[in-house]
Amino acid sequence: MKIDEGVANASNRLNQANQAFQEMQEVKRLKEQAKEERELELNNMIEQVVKNTSFIPEMVGLVRKNNEINEEVLELYKDMANVLKAETKDEAESKVLEIADKAKTTKDSLDTVTGLVNYGKVLIKLMFPEG
Numbered sequence: 030m031k032i033d034e035g036v037a038n039a040s041n042r043l044n045q046a047n048q049a050f051q052e053m054q055e056v057k058r059l060k061e062q063a064k065e066e067r068e069l070e071l072n073n074m075i076e077q078v079v080k081n082t083s084f085i086p087e088m089v090g091l092v093r094k095n096n097e098i099n100e101e102v103l104e105l106y107k108d109m110a111n112v113l114k115a116e117t118k119d120e121a122e123s124k125v126l127e128i129a130d131k132a133k134t135t136k137d138s139l140d141t142v143t144g145l146v147n148y149g150k151v152l153i154k155l156m157f158p159e160g
Contacts, residue, residue: 101135102144109148118157125149 108128115121125146132141 098135102132102141105132105135105141105145106148109145109152112149112152113156115156118153121149121153121156125153 105128108131109125112121112124112128115124128149129142129146132145135141
């Protein structure tokens, strides 16, 4: 009986070891699967970041262009201060038209010309209210 008990005991231990080995294999497989899923998710996130940031160089270019336009317009409005130095209404109107002509060459000309002419008219009315 001792042999039968020993064989049964050894068989039982072998089954337990086999079951533990299978459980370890399953845990390892699940960990590898989770790792692959994380890598896939990370790759998808990286692709999204690339897509979402692909327009940044174009955006930077537009901001630079806008800054250039704003600098041009600011200089024209500064030039409009020369209207205040005019001694006559005709001289003031001439300066406004001269500055408006300069504005036609800016990259934002229509709005700029309109704004400058209106500003110039206000300055002329302030300087020469009687006419």
